[in-house]
Amino acid sequence: MNRGTIGFGIVGCGMISSWHADAILKIQGARLIGITDVNEKAVADFANKYHVKAFSSIDELLKNDEVNVVCICTPSGLHAPLAIKAASAGKHVIVEKPMAINRNEAEEVVRACETNGVKLAVISQLRFTDAVSKLKNAVDKGMLGRLVSGDIYMKYHRSQEYYDKGGWRGTWKMDGGGALLNQGIHGVDLLQYIMGPVKSVFAYTRTLTRKIEVEDTAAAVLEFRSGALGVIQATTSTYPGSPRKLEICGDRGTIALEEDNIVNWVIEGQESLNREITVRTTSSAFMDPKSISIEGHVRQIGDMVNAIQLDRRPLVDEYEGKKTVEIIMAIYESSKSGKQVEIGI
Numbered sequence: 407m408n409r410g411t412i413g414f415g416i417v418g419c420g421m422i423s424s425w426h427a428d429a430i431l432k433i434q435g436a437r438l439i440g441i442t443d444v445n446e447k448a449v450a451d452f453a454n455k456y457h458v459k460a461f462s463s464i465d466e467l468l469k470n471d472e473v474n475v476v477c478i479c480t481p482s483g484l485h486a487p488l489a490i491k492a493a494s495a496g497k498h499v500i501v502e503k504p505m506a507i508n509r510n511e512a513e514e515v516v517r518a519c520e521t522n523g524v525k526l527a528v529i530s531q532l533r534f535t536d537a538v539s540k541l542k543n544a545v546d547k548g549m550l551g552r553l554v555s556g557d558i559y560m561k562y563h564r565s566q567e568y569y570d571k572g573g574w575r576g577t578w579k580m581d582g583g584g585a586l587l588n589q590g591i592h593g594v595d596l597l598q599y600i601m602g603p604v605k606s607v608f609a610y611t612r613t614l615t616r617k618i619e620v621e622d623t624a625a626a627v628l629e630f631r632s633g634a635l636g637v638i639q640a641t642t643s644t645y646p647g648s649p650r651k652l653e654i655c656g657d658r659g660t661i662a663l664e665e666d667n668i669v670n671w672v673i674e675g676q677e678s679l680n681r682e683i684t685v686r687t688t689s690s691a692f693m694d695p696k697s698i699s700i701e702g703h704v705r706q707i708g709d710m711v712n713a714i715q716l717d718r719r720p721l722v723d724e725y726e727g728k729k730t731v732e733i734i735m736a737i738y739e740s741s742k743s744g745k746q747v748e749i750g751i
């Protein structure tokens with residue numbers, strides 16, 4: 407058991423890197439050692455702000471013995487190659503979502519972690535909210551009875567300027583997908599976490615309003631291995647965007663979340679909790695990508711620190727990251743072929 411300080415290095419100093427750096431600063435037993443980016447000015451500014459080392463390249467960062475965990479915060483198309491590189495250097499990895507932009511790369515990441523005996527966490531911060539923990543606990547205890555449906559609605563707004571900035575967003579090569587693989591992935595991960603494995607999908611994806619290569623709108627119908635059915639709606643083209651909604655229904659109860667709030671909790675034979683529900687809007691990420699709370703990153707990076715110290719798996723490991731990539735790739739395949747796509751076990 408290692409109870410010493412865990413050193414972190416960050417690759418990619420763009421928007422989301424501050425969530426990682428600020429989260430690391432808040433976690434007991436974690437220390438930010440340094441950062442790197444292909445943009446020298448971004449590295450210098452970041453290093454000055456956080457008083458950490460400015461590494462000239464990822465190779466330099468990986469050579470540093472104080473760095474135990476590498477946070478990958480680059481455009482999505484680089485996640486898998488950089489995760490494999492970090493794992494091959496013997497470092498634990500925290501990779502922003504998506505873990506990879508196709509099935510083969512997801513498989514290669516899993517193999518690299520297995521071969522090198524390192525831990526990997528895929529950022530999926532919504533799993534760490536109190537509302538999701540309560541929902542998951544209720545479902546796992548069978549409080550909703552037999553699961554009937556699991557639906558996620560992520561009707562977001564992302565402007566054309568959002569896609570044009572940075573040059574990588576909305577491209578197949580570096581974003582790997584659009585409304586689903588970039589934004590909707592959070593909801594897809596929650597669905598499979600709570601409802602269990604997906605058996606098959608039938609889907610439509612379209613590019614309706616934005617000048618991008620990838621989809622800005624997707625609608626999918628799912629069958630879970632349990633026999634329950636589900637719906638995924640993901641878009642970045644609506645105005646002004648609506649709060650994320652997740653609804654899980656069984657033959658004995660229904661629980662619904664809006665953003666990070668429980669907005670409906672009714673279980674047969676029990677007094678409804680709805681009178682006690684007070685809705686606090688904690689996030690408006692559906693309209694503004696910068697409005698995500700830091701708490702999820704603090705909890706998830708804290709989970710990784712604890713996983714290393716206790717030598718256990720982090721909650722969202724490489725196998726979990728791969729499942730979500732597989733569901734989204736099946737959705738793309740179904741839209742392309744016009745056919746239902748089965749997902750292998």
Ligand SMILES: NC(=O)c1ccc[n+]([C@@H]2O[C@H](COP(=O)([O-])OP(=O)(O)OC[C@H]3O[C@@H](n4cnc5c(N)ncnc54)[C@H](O)[C@@H]3O)[C@@H](O)[C@H]2O)c1
Pocket residue numbers: 417418419420421422423442443444445448479480481482484502503504529530531572588695698
């Ligand atoms: N968890 C979340 O809620 C959340 C929110 C936003 C973004 N993200 C994810 O974070 C990732 C980054 O998004 P962003 O909005 O910060 O992007 P960004 O464009 O603001 O930043 C990306 C950074 O990576 C750097 N970079 C590019 N190639 C590099 C390389 N080869 N080596 C090192 N650095 C390199 C760029 O110079 C840039 O500074 C994306 O994959 C995105 O999906 C996750």
